[in-house]
Amino acid sequence: MGIAAFFCGLLLCVMGFGRWHETGSPWWLAGTLVLLALVLVGGITGGGRKKTG
Numbered sequence: 001m002g003i004a005a006f007f008c009g010l011l012l013c014v015m016g017f018g019r020w021h022e023t024g025s026p027w028w029l030a031g032t033l034v035l036l037a038l039v040l041v042g043g044i045t046g047g048g049r050k051k052t053g
Helices: 003-023 026-045
Strands: none
Touching: 003 026
């Protein structure tokens, strides 16, 4: 996962939390938390990027 993808994922999470705050829907909260977990795991592990060398 590149740095741009990481920040785009975080931006989507912030937008999802905003939508959850507007609607109060638990589906928005659950979806945003799942996305946040995927972004954080992808950022920590490298997101499946192959290490060369």
